[in-house]
Amino acid sequence: MILIILFRILAILVPKIVLFSLYLTAPFHLAKSPTREHQLDMKATNGFCGAIGNTPLIRLDSLSDTTGCEILGKAEFLNPGGSVKDRAALGIVEDAERRGLLKPGGTIVEGTAGNTGIGLTLVGNAKGYRTIIVIPNDQSPEKLELLRAIGAEVRPVPPAPYKEPHNYNKIAARIADEMENAFWANQFDNTANAQIHYATTGPEIWEQTDGKISAFVAAVGTGGTLAGVSRFLKDQSESVATYCADPYGAAMWSWFKYGHFHFDDGDSVAEGIGQGRVTENVESARVDDAFRVSDRQMMATLNILLKDEGLLLGPSAGVNVCGALKVALAGGPGQTIVTILCDGAQRYSSRLFNQEWLAENDLSPENLSLEELLIHLKDDQNEPSEK
Numbered sequence: 001m002i003l004i005i006l007f008r009i010l011a012i013l014v015p016k017i018v019l020f021s022l023y024l025t026a027p028f029h030l031a032k033s034p035t036r037e038h039q040l041d042m043k044a045t046n047g048f049c050g051a052i053g054n055t056p057l058i059r060l061d062s063l064s065d066t067t068g069c070e071i072l073g074k075a076e077f078l079n080p081g082g083s084v085k086d087r088a089a090l091g092i093v094e095d096a097e098r099r100g101l102l103k104p105g106g107t108i109v110e111g112t113a114g115n116t117g118i119g120l121t122l123v124g125n126a127k128g129y130r131t132i133i134v135i136p137n138d139q140s141p142e143k144l145e146l147l148r149a150i151g152a153e154v155r156p157v158p159p160a161p162y163k164e165p166h167n168y169n170k171i172a173a174r175i176a177d178e179m180e181n182a183f184w185a186n187q188f189d190n191t192a193n194a195q196i197h198y199a200t201t202g203p204e205i206w207e208q209t210d211g212k213i214s215a216f217v218a219a220v221g222t223g224g225t226l227a228g229v230s231r232f233l234k235d236q237s238e239s240v241a242t243y244c245a246d247p248y249g250a251a252m253w254s255w256f257k258y259g260h261f262h263f264d265d266g267d268s269v270a271e272g273i274g275q276g277r278v279t280e281n282v283e284s285a286r287v288d289d290a291f292r293v294s295d296r297q298m299m300a301t302l303n304i305l306l307k308d309e310g311l312l313l314g315p316s317a318g319v320n321v322c323g324a325l326k327v328a329l330a331g332g333p334g335q336t337i338v339t340i341l342c343d344g345a346q347r348y349s350s351r352l353f354n355q356e357w358l359a360e361n362d363l364s365p366e367n368l369s370l371e372e373l374l375i376h377l378k379d380d381q382n383e384p385s386e387k
């Protein structure tokens with residue numbers, strides 16, 4: 001009888017003990033094995049800086065199908081700071097760290113039209129540096145607001161030519177010089193800028209086109225992108241043709257084409273591009289030819305990119321893609337042409353989406369179709385002769 005009672009008690013208790021011990025150990029089994037698997041599978045990038053680069057190369061379908069060329073845009077607006085200048089910012093900061101010019105707790109100072117400042121401030125935040133940005137006060141208000149919002153100390157100054165002592169770059173250099181533990185990024189003449197494009201943008205384009213690229217075209221701000229990418233592509237194959245697309249008011253087209261400066265017959269609203277001197281970065285560019293893109297051509301291209309391709313892009317991307325169309329027309333079908341989609345239109349919304357501002361600048365949309373734009377570009381193909 002006692003044995004039967006004991007047996008019944010055990011029959012009730014043993015399963016409960018087994019279940020209880022499983023309950024105690026189960027969370028460890030469940031927690032540990034999937035976590036280990038996740039760690040093995042992880043493809044996470046290393047912070048903000050690790051997310052810069054490796055952008056998609058987008059086939060611009062309507063432009064490609066209509067011209068008979070493959071027209072491909074490197075989607076630099078998808079960098080984590082929103083523009084191609086994230087690459088320059090990272091390249092310049094890491095080069096300064098390596099050379100001992102930027103030390104823990106230091107301050108990055110830069111004169112910039114905006115995008116480099118945004119990149120430098122975000123890279124600085126991620127790495128623990130303060131940022132002071134000197135910016136011409138004619139840049140879009142969105143960029144100034146954004147710079148302040150992300151933590152930069154923003155110092156707007158009146159625009160002045162490079163040769164003037166109160167040019168925004170010269171002011172930035174003086175601020176850095178007078179401060180303890182401060183570093184002047186100097187994007188125009190610091191060749192770490194072109195170098196990061198040689199080390200990243202160029203190889204990505206080469207790999208993404210499987211080495212089948214026939215032409216590359218880009219506008220010049222500092223010249224970092226065009227110099228680094230053109231040099232890398234020419235080092236892979238001399239047969240890759242390289243072009244500068246220049247806005248009116250800038251002198252790079254005449255420099256690359258004729259070896260002198262001509263920039264007194266126009267102006268442009270495109271921010272971040274338009275250069276009047278051979279910067280240290282431009283110096284190392286390998287460019288075969290150049291041409292100009294007017295603001296009206298740039299606006300028509302931006303409208304087509306939005307309506308036909310679903311891409312909402314900023315003015316310099318419009319200049320670049322219009323440049324790619326000019327290359328397609330000049331060289332004919334069969335080319336694989338790559339250009340840079342530098343940033344998005346949101347950064348310029350108070351201008352690009354503002355009918356009054358567009359009308360004031362004679363840029364009200366004409367809603368040209370791609371076919372109409374191509375006819376207009378063909379008529380415009382005769383470059384001005386040497387002056």
Ligand SMILES: Cc1ncc(COP(=O)(O)O)c(C=O)c1O
Nearest residue numbers: 115221222223224225272316342
């Ligand atoms: C919007 C935009 N596009 C193009 C460029 C030109 O690039 P890079 O300085 O490499 O010549 C810049 C440079 O600031 C820019 O801000």
